[in-house]
Each structure stands twice: as structure tokens, then as C-alpha cells.
Amino acid sequence: MMASLAELGRFVLDRLGRLGRANLFLLQLLRALSFLFRRPSLLVKQLHAVGVLSLPIILVSGLFVGMVLGLQGYANLVDFGATSSLGTVVALSLIRELGPVLTALLYAGRAGSALTAEIGLMRATEQLASMQMMAVDPFPRVLAPRFLAGCIAVPLLTGIFTAIGILGGYLVAVVQLGVDGGSFWAQMQAKVQLLADVGNGVLIKSTVFGLVANWIALFEGYQAQPTSEGVSLATTRTVVDTSLAVLGLDFLLTALMFGEW
Amino acid sequence: MLAISARSDSASPHDDPLVTMRRLSFSRGEHRIFRELDLAIPRGKVTAIMGPSGTGKTTLLRLIGGQIRPDAGRIEVDGICVHELGRKELYQLRKRMGVLFQSGALFTDLSVFDNVAFPLREHTRLPEPLIRTLVLMKLEAVGLRGAHALMPAQLSGGMARRVALARAIALDPTMILYDEPFAGQDPISMGVLVKLIRTLNDALDLTSIIVSHDVKETAAIADYLYLISDGQVVEHGTPQDLSHSASPWVDQFMHALPDGPMSFHYPAPPYETDLLTGTPT
Numbered sequence: 001m002m003a004s005l006a007e008l009g010r011f012v013l014d015r016l017g018r019l020g021r022a023n024l025f026l027l028q029l030l031r032a033l034s035f036l037f038r039r040p041s042l043l044v045k046q047l048h049a050v051g052v053l054s055l056p057i058i059l060v061s062g063l064f065v066g067m068v069l070g071l072q073g074y075a076n077l078v079d080f081g082a083t084s085s086l087g088t089v090v091a092l093s094l095i096r097e098l099g100p101v102l103t104a105l106l107y108a109g110r111a112g113s114a115l116t117a118e119i120g121l122m123r124a125t126e127q128l129a130s131m132q133m134m135a136v137d138p139f140p141r142v143l144a145p146r147f148l149a150g151c152i153a154v155p156l157l158t159g160i161f162t163a164i165g166i167l168g169g170y171l172v173a174v175v176q177l178g179v180d181g182g183s184f185w186a187q188m189q190a191k192v193q194l195l196a197d198v199g200n201g202v203l204i205k206s207t208v209f210g211l212v213a214n215w216i217a218l219f220e221g222y223q224a225q226p227t228s229e230g231v232s233l234a235t236t237r238t239v240v241d242t243s244l245a246v247l248g249l250d251f252l253l254t255a256l257m258f259g260e261w
Numbered sequence: 262m263l264a265i266s267a268r269s270d271s272a273s274p275h276d277d278p279l280v281t282m283r284r285l286s287f288s289r290g291e292h293r294i295f296r297e298l299d300l301a302i303p304r305g306k307v308t309a310i311m312g313p314s315g316t317g318k319t320t321l322l323r324l325i326g327g328q329i330r331p332d333a334g335r336i337e338v339d340g341i342c343v344h345e346l347g348r349k350e351l352y353q354l355r356k357r358m359g360v361l362f363q364s365g366a367l368f369t370d371l372s373v374f375d376n377v378a379f380p381l382r383e384h385t386r387l388p389e390p391l392i393r394t395l396v397l398m399k400l401e402a403v404g405l406r407g408a409h410a411l412m413p414a415q416l417s418g419g420m421a422r423r424v425a426l427a428r429a430i431a432l433d434p435t436m437i438l439y440d441e442p443f444a445g446q447d448p449i450s451m452g453v454l455v456k457l458i459r460t461l462n463d464a465l466d467l468t469s470i471i472v473s474h475d476v477k478e479t480a481a482i483a484d485y486l487y488l489i490s491d492g493q494v495v496e497h498g499t500p501q502d503l504s505h506s507a508s509p510w511v512d513q514f515m516h517a518l519p520d521g522p523m524s525f526h527y528p529a530p531p532y533e534t535d536l537l538t539g540t541p542t
Contacts, residue, residue: 125364125366125369126362126363126364126366127366127367127368127369129328129362129366130360130362130366130425131368132328132355133326133328133355133358133360134355134356134360134379134380134383134428134432135352135353135355135356135380135383135384136379136380136383136384137348137352141383
């Protein structure tokens with residue numbers, strides 16, 4: 001009994017310690033951001049790595065998700081003769097929920113895991129230590145550009161995911177299933193609000209998710225044990241922790257933005 | 262190959278030390294690595310710190326570089342107490358140190374040229390043509406000017422270490438710390454490194470600290486040797502002094518004898534007991 005309590009206590013203390021270290025890490029990251037005004041080229045390089053190179057998976061996934069939404073929405077709405085609302089259903093689903101959440105999950109799998117592995121391996125191969133011994137702080141030079149690039153890339157990728165998803169829905173609903181194109185776009189235009197929907201969903205949610213995804217990815221990489229097993233464990237933890245954090249935060253943000261509590 | 266001899270005018274390290282450690286203690290968890298260690302590194306010489314694996318030789322370099330702090334005692338580099346410095350002052354001090362890591366620690370996403378240019382671009386505002394000239398000069402010094410366009414993945418282990426050496430001397434430091442520079446090298450690469458360390462030290466008027474357990478190669482170029490074991494300096498002196506030491510421990514280490522005061526066997530219960538009555542582990 002005492003041993004179990006001690007084990008539980010150790011676990012809680014370990015988690016709290018980790019949370020504290022993660023917060024200090026975030027503070028150091030934020031403090032290092034100003035360096036990028038002097039070296040914007042570092043940011044551009046990372047925007048290409050985490051943003052542009054994530055485009056294929058975002059485009060393909062967005063298209064398929066939009067097409068599935070079009071199919072599912074049509075199958076349900078057709079019973080009520082409400083297929084003209086299909087554009088609204090597809091757009092609101094994507095803008096409010098699926099766009100930000102799925103983009104963040106895909107980003108964690110594609111770019112977040114790569115960031116963790118890259119930073120973890122830089123640690124394991126003493127590249128970060130050698131940088132420090134050359135009197136170069138890795139926070140502004142290595143971590144901050146990746147963090148800011150990720151925070152910029154996720155909202156942009158979310159916008160692209162959502163737009164291509166709506167296009168996928170249009171292709172299935174209008175081109176394939178014969179829903180009226182005019183009502184598809186008109187209903188969407190009438191129901192989707194710029195600030196309440198696009199602002200809350202695509203902008204605020206994706207910004208929060210981007211911050212959390214990149215924070216977790218970089219922290220896990222920086223804290224990874226400098227062994228192949230340690231880097232592998234950190235990469236797995238990045239994907240799992242980011243997924244859970246994004247889904248949990250999505251509920252909280254949805255409750256705050258759209259809930260009537 | 263190992264004919265490059267140490268300079269014979271090696272005076273006592275206590276005359277004009279660049280690095281001093283006084284009553285230095287350091288533990289990692291329960292494991293005590295150094296107990297009241299005293300050590301002085303003479304200026305302008307090649308000093309080797311040797312000892313069996315796991316005695317904390319690399320830890321000693323990390324302490325000198327301020328990457329970790331001692332539990333007690335004092336480490337001074339050129340009269341400056343390393344572990345009492347703030348981050349900014351520590352970084353200023355590190356600009357005067359070059360470190361050659363055991364793995365080379367080259368940046369894998371940068372070419373050989375960019376690796377060597379890295380400290381120059383970070384710490385100076387030199388125009389790019391001048392940086393190019395300096396980088397090519399450093400690479401020429403290690404014999405790899407022709408490899409400037411290669412990526413680290415295209416280099417052999419010995420070449421990678423030479424590029425890392427060119428990077429370590431890019432800012433013209435006053436001292437260089439070498440962490441196991443000969444580990445895992447083929448005889449030719451090892452000979453090249455041995456020659457380079459001695460030549461660079463003399464040509465650039467550096468102070469070199471080598472931690473290694475490669476006795477033959479290290480003793481060939483070192484002016485002064487420290488042997489450490491169990492967290493303390495066991496013996497120190499010139500390579501000639503130590504090769505004729507009366508201490509059986511030093512004799513065993515310097516002449517690579519398989520058995521002696523350092524037992525071949527890890528401490529264990531009696532063999533018969535373990536085989537006949539021991540429980541499976």
C-alpha cells in the first residue's frame with residue numbers, strides 16, 4: 001500500500017516537474033523570438049521545411065475529407081430534401097472543427113515528429129552542445145525559428161486544408177451528385193460568418209493548436225535521452241501528446257466559442 | 262608516424278597555468294566522479310589527461326567548458342572562475358575555447374564549408390569574401406580544402422574530425438579541448454590527427470588539453486600527462502617520467518598490461534559460489 005502511494009507520488013512529482021520544465025522551455029523560446037528580426041532567413045528556411053513540405057499531405061487529406069463530408073452529408077440530407085444546405089454543412093464542419101483539428105493532427109505526424117527527431121538527434125550527436133561551446137545559444141539559432149515557423153505554418157495549412165476540403169465537397173455534391181451549385185455556394189455564403197466561424201475556427205483554434213504542437217515537438221526533442229531509444233520514445237510521445245492536447249483543447253475552445261454554457 | 266615528439270622544455274604546470282582546478286568535487290547522482298581533484302594545465306603546451314574508461318575524463322572537459330558545474334571546488338581558466346560566470350560572460354569565455362568533440366559534432370545540414378564558417382558568421386561581421394578566405398585557410402591547415410563542398414555524411418570518421426578541428430580553430434582560440442580525438446580511427450587518420458594536434462598547437466601558440474586513453478599516441482605528442490582514477494590524480498609528469506614510474510598502477514596503464522592493481526575481473530562473489538549456489542539473475 002505504502003509502496004503504491006510512493007509510486008503514485010513519484011509519478012505525480014515527475015509529471016509536475018516535467019510540466020514546469022516545459023513552461024520554462026516555452027518562456028525561453030518566446031524570449032528568443034526577437035533574434036529572428038535580425039536573421040529572418042532562418043525563419044524562411046524553416047517555413048519551407050515545416051510548411052511547404054507539409055503541403056502534399058494537407059492537400060490530399062483535405063480533398064478526401066471534403067469529399068467524404070459531401071457524400072455523408074448528401075446521404076443524410078437527401079431524405080429531408082435539404083441537399084441545398086450541403087454547402088453549409090461541409091463548410092461549417094471544416095471551418096469550425098475538422099480543418100483545425102485534422103490539420104494539427106496531420107502536422108504533428110508529419111512535421112512535429114520530424115522536429116522532435118531532428119532536435120533529439122542534434123542533442124544525441126552533440127551538435128547542440130558543440131553550438132553552445134562555440135558560444136552560440138541554440139534557443140535563438142535553432143529552436144526559435146522552428147517554433148515560429150510552425151506557429152505560422154499551422155494556421156496557413158489549416159486555411160488551405162479547409163479550402164481544398166470545401167472544393168472536395170463541391171466536386172462530390174455538385175459535379176458528381178447533381179446538387180445545385182448556386183444553392184451550394186449561396187447557402188454557404190449566407191450561413192458562414194467571417195469572425196464567428198472563420199475567425200474562431202480557422203484562426204484562433206489553429207493558432208492555439210500550432211503553438212501547442214510545436215511547443216510539444218520541440219520540448220520532447222530537447223528533453224529526449226541522447227540514445228536511439230530515447231529519440232524514438234520522444235517522437236512517439238510528440239504524436240501522442242499533441243493528439244491528446246489538440247483534441248482536449250478543441251473541446252475547451254469549442255465550449256467557449258460555440259457552446260451556450 | 263609517431264615521430265612527432267613532444268617539446269622537451271616542458272616545465273612544471275604550476276609555473277604559468279592556463280587552467281587550474283582546486284579541490285574539485287563532482288558527483289552524478291550517488292556516483293562520485295571527482296573527489297577534491299587538483300590539477301593545473303600549463304599555458305602553451307599539450308597536456309593530456311588520461312585514465313581508464315569511465316573515470317570522468319569527458320566530464321572534466323565539460324567542467325572546464327562550463328557545461329556543468331562542480332559540487333565543490335574551483336575551476337579557473339586564465340584566472341576566471343568558470344562556474345561563477347553568468348551566461349553572457351561564459352559565452353565570451355567560450356569564444357576563446359575550441360572543442361573537438363569525440364563524434365566531431367558537425368552540423369549535418371551544413372556543408373563542410375558552412376560548418377567551418379559557422380562560428381565566423383555567428384560572431385563576426387566579416388564580409389563573405391573574407392570569410393571564404395579564412396575558411397579555406399582553416400581547411401587547408403587540416404588538409405581538406407578540396408572537400409569544402411562535401412556534406413558531413415560524405416566524410417570518413419577521420420575527415421569529419423579534421424573538419425571539426427578546422428571549425429574549432431576558426432575563431433583563433435587560445436586553447437583547444439580534445440575529447441578522445443583518436444578513438445575509433447584507423448592508423449593513417451590517427452597519425453594525421455596526432456601530427457595536426459601537435460603542429461597546430463605550436464604554430465598557433467595554443468594550449469591543448471587532450472583527454473584520451475590511447476597511451477602511445479597521446480604520450481607521443483603531450484608535454485605533460487595527468488593520470489586520473491577513482492576521482493583523483495594518481496600521477497602526473499612528463500611522458501618520460503611516467504613511463505619510468507615506480508607505481509605499479511601507472512606501469513600497468515602506461516604499458517597496457519592486462520592485469521595488475523586494476524583487476525581484470527569486475528568485483529564479484531567467489532566463482533564457485535556463483536556457479537553452484539547462486540540464484541539466476
